[in-house]
Amino acid sequence: MITIEQLTKRRGGRLVLDGVGFEARPGRVTAFLGPNGAGKSSTLRVLLGLDRADGGTALVGGRPYRSLRDPLRTVGSMLDGSGAHRSRTARAHVAWVARSNGIPRGRVGEVLERVGLADAGRRRVGRYSLGMGQRLGLAAALLGEPEALVLDEPVNGLDPEGIRWMRGLLRGHADAGGTVLLSSHLMGEVAGIADDLVVIAGGRIAARGTLDEVTAGHPSLEDAFFSLTGAAGPGGAGGAEEAGR
Numbered sequence: 001m002i003t004i005e006q007l008t009k010r011r012g013g014r015l016v017l018d019g020v021g022f023e024a025r026p027g028r029v030t031a032f033l034g035p036n037g038a039g040k041s042s043t044l045r046v047l048l049g050l051d052r053a054d055g056g057t058a059l060v061g062g063r064p065y066r067s068l069r070d071p072l073r074t075v076g077s078m079l080d081g082s083g084a085h086r087s088r089t090a091r092a093h094v095a096w097v098a099r100s101n102g103i104p105r106g107r108v109g110e111v112l113e114r115v116g117l118a119d120a121g122r123r124r125v126g127r128y129s130l131g132m133g134q135r136l137g138l139a140a141a142l143l144g145e146p147e148a149l150v151l152d153e154p155v156n157g158l159d160p161e162g163i164r165w166m167r168g169l170l171r172g173h174a175d176a177g178g179t180v181l182l183s184s185h186l187m188g189e190v191a192g193i194a195d196d197l198v199v200i201a202g203g204r205i206a207a208r209g210t211l212d213e214v215t216a217g218h219p220s221l222e223d224a225f226f227s228l229t230g231a232a233g234p235g236g237a238g239g240a241e242e243a244g245r
């Protein structure tokens with residue numbers, strides 16, 4: 001369970017998060033959607049203890065990330081791809097993450113297998129495609145068998161087959177009772193997977209609810225996104241005012 005309440009964050013005197021609040025619940029895939037610069041990464045960085053908020057709370061399993069005793073066993077995350085050094089092999093990278101978090105070495109092979117990198121595990125990460133890097137990031141996120149997964153733009157760089165695979169994996173995690181929170185700036189990417197949507201624009205929550213609730217009254221998911229975020233869609237600029245702020 002992820003609970004975010006009244007989060008505010010300033011950068012360079014500018015409010016980039018303005019009272020952000022939402023929940024991501026167990027058994028559900030929650031998509032955190034918004035155009036570039038809307039505040040998705042800023043929110044996730046605070047949630048994962050990488051940045052401090054100026055106000056509000058962001059909790060995983062009822063606790064701030066920094067007070068978790070065993071973070072990797074509570075929440076697995078992927079921000080900015082795998083974070084692995086180019087000269088390392090995938091297996092060495094995952095083994096290092098496991099070792100530094102007290103996770104048995106046997107898990108390394110299991111997670112590489114799980115993300116389809118069993119054969120490529122001995123290759124250097126510098127030779128990986130973008131999609132392989134995403135899979136590697138996910139392998140590290142899965143290491144501690146966490147309840148929650150928090151993934152920033154996880155389908156970036158994946159081909160259609162990779163996107164399908166990622167959807168299946170995240171669906172499986174939620175169906176097994178886990179919490180999945182993923183960010184995206186592309187509506188189409190999440191259409192087939194999200195149960196719940198949280199839409200952010202200009203640092204404020206523009207809409208949240210089930211997929212049906214958020215898209216009600218809009219001809220399509222894409223129309224809903226453009227209308228709620230005020231982003232310029234194929235038909236021109238939408239209006240953010242109806243977003244129910």
Ligand SMILES: Nc1ncnc2c1ncn2[C@@H]1O[C@H](COP(=O)(O)OP(=O)(O)OP(=O)(O)O)[C@@H](O)[C@H]1O
Nearest residue numbers: 011012016034035036037038039040041042043185
């Ligand atoms: N290190 C930083 N210093 C100053 N401003 C920043 C910094 N990081 C982000 N911002 C600003 O904060 C705002 C929110 O950025 P954020 O990265 O959270 O958006 P996002 O929704 O994740 O977008 P994207 O899809 O492009 O990653 C933007 O206006 C961005 O320019």
